[in-house]
Amino acid sequence: xxxxxxxxxxxxxxxxxxxxxxxxxxxxxxxxxxxxxxxxxxxxxxxxxxxxxxxxxxxxxxxxxxxxxxxxxxxxxxxxxxxxxxxxxxxxxxxxxxxxxxxxxxxxxxxxxxxxxxxxxxxxxxxxxxxxxxxxxxxxxxxxxxxxxxxxxxxxxxxxxxxxxxxxxxxxxxxxxxxxxxxxxxxxxxxxxxxxxxxxxxxxxxxxxxxxxxx
Numbered sequence: 001x002x003x004x005x006x007x008x009x010x011x012x013x014x015x016x017x018x019x020x021x022x023x024x025x026x027x028x029x030x031x032x033x034x035x036x037x038x039x040x041x042x043x044x045x046x047x048x049x050x051x052x053x054x055x056x057x058x059x060x061x062x063x064x065x066x067x068x069x070x071x072x073x074x075x076x077x078x079x080x081x082x083x084x085x086x087x088x089x090x091x092x093x094x095x096x097x098x099x100x101x102x103x104x105x106x107x108x109x110x111x112x113x114x115x116x117x118x119x120x121x122x123x124x125x126x127x128x129x130x131x132x133x134x135x136x137x138x139x140x141x142x143x144x145x146x147x148x149x150x151x152x153x154x155x156x157x158x159x160x161x162x163x164x165x166x167x168x169x170x171x172x173x174x175x176x177x178x179x180x181x182x183x184x185x186x187x188x189x190x191x192x193x194x195x196x197x198x199x200x201x202x203x204x205x206x207x208x209x210x211x212x213x214x215x
Contacts, residue, residue: 004033004040008053015056027062034071038208041075047086048099051079051106073114074122078204080107081197084145088190092155101152104145105169111142112172127203137196144193146176147183 011026030053034041044050054076056062058069080103087100111118115138123134183189 001045002040002043005044005046005050007033008050011053012049012056015059015061020061023061024063027057027064030057031064031068031072034075038071038075038211039205042078042082042205042208044079044082046099047079047083048103048106051076051083051103054079055106055110070117070121073117074126074204075208076110077114077118077122078201078208080110081141081201085194085197085201088148088194092152097152101149104148105173106165107145108142108149108172108176109165109168111138111145112176122204123200126207127200137193137200140189140193141197142176143180143183144189146173146180147186147189149173150177151186 007026007030011023011030014022014026041050041054054072057064057072058076064072083099083103084107087096087103090097090100119134119138120131123129123137124131127134129137
């Protein structure tokens, strides 16, 4: 486990303790690490855990400025996509399968909140897709995450994110399911989305490396 992964775990623990002073203190350190080297966040071995920390870093308790929130949201999106890529072929009996489902649920919450930023600043701005294509790909990713969770629910696999986010997820999922199209074969949607997700991850990694002078 890298230093930044260990520190991310510390930040989540402090966030869960509800100690506002310590949350702000740890948040400043984490923001400093992002400003110093974004690329290190793309080397994490447990992207769901990092995504959780970054999501909490965007909370009101962390008191980030709008400018500081931009790279955090970019890295959070990256970690959620990376989590899907490394875990989507896991067997339901594998302990890492929980990361897939938790990551999809967190992804649904995050994507619906930051839809315009993800589509235009990341998928279009960093990955260079045309705006219409960016909206389409984000919509497909949201559909993929929703249907992945629905699929495991039909098998009575109920491993969910923490209680704090559970109600928010349930409300969003219920609303989204009224408008999202039906998917006859999840494997086809997965095959369509995976190459795009892989390319977006590579483009974000390149963007982070450039900002950190890794080349």
